[in-house]
Amino acid sequence: MSRGAAKKLLVAACLAGLVAAYFIFDLGRFFSLDYLRQSREQFGALYEAHAFLVLGAYFFLYVTVAALGLPAAAALTLAGGALFGLWVGLVVVSLASTLGACLAFLLSRYVLRDSVRRRFGDKLVRIDRGVEEEGTFYLFTLRLIPIFPFFVVNALMGLTPMRLFTYAWVSQAGMLPGTAVYVNAGRELGRLDSLSGLLSPSLILSFAVLGLFPLMVKKTLGWYRKRRNHG
Template identity: 90%
Template sequence: MSRGAARKILVAACLAGLVAAYFLFDLGRFFSLDYLKQSREQFQNLYEAHTFLVLGAYFLIYVAVAALGLPAATVVTLAGGGLFGLWVGLAVVSVASTLGACLAFLLSRYVLRDSVRRRFGDKLARIDRGVEEEGPFYLFTLRLIPIFPFFVINALMGLTPMRLFTYAWVSQVGMLPGTAVYVNAGKELGRLDSLSGLLSPSLILSFAVLGLFPLAVKKALGWYRKRRNNG
């Protein structure tokens, strides 16, 4: 076994260990809506006494949750709105979620890409061409529609030839509307009874329509250019 392969196995084992520890020690109880509502006043007092320390700790926790794909991003986002308010919460969550997504993207590319391509290279070729041609628009659409799992998008995009810079800025912009919705909802933690109440059918439909917008613009521009060239 080569040294590079051994390092990849070690990184994969460490990631698997961290995710396993989250479930083994039931850390999810600290990322539940009930726990957040019960502890809100304590966290608020801590934030007022140690503002920058709390912001820094929250930022690192969010990055870790996003990078590892843990099922806690929604509650952590709500906590940002509940503790910091809309604008500070939006700024911190937006940057942390993008950084976490980029780390997950890089981890997927480093750990999984070579082995997946050896087994499914022919099937990925068509995806690669699509990403090269419409990657930013495609990713933008996925980011705007919150029905696609966050960690799945990160992992799959890491297998493609998309550049990290493109992935970062498209993710930053594409996730912003949904982030704003969740952070704003976090200001009303006392009124939330369940996470399912955040995504009403009308809200999901609105995100879906918004997600189709960049693809519609892409098609319209292609039609216009083709017509102009033929003319």
């Protein structure tokens, strides 16, 4: 085994260990709605006494959760709205989620990309071409529609040739509407019965239409250019 392969294996083992620890020690109980409701006043008092310390700790925790793809981002977003309010919560959560997504993107590219391309390189040529031509629009759609898991998008895009800068700003823009919904809902944390109650079918449909709109415009313009050239 080469030195580079050994390093990648070590990184993968560390990541797997961290994810396994989350489930083995049942850390998810700290990200439940009941726990957030019970701890809201306690954390609120801590935030009033040590605002920058709490903001920094929250930001670091959110980036870690997002980078590892742990099922706690929704609860953390609600907590951000409950603790920091709409505007501060929106800024902090938006930046933390984007940074976490970028770290996951880089980890996928560093750990998985070479091995996947060795096995399926010929099958990825068409995907690479599509990403180069319309990757920005596809990523925006995936980010905007909440039915696509956060960690899956991060991992898959890390296997493509998309530039990190493009991935970052498109993810930031695409995730912003959903982030605003959750942060705003966090201000009414005591009234929430479940996380699934935040996204009604009509809201998901609205996100889907908004996400598909840029693709529809691009396809329409491409069709128009072809007709004009042929004409």
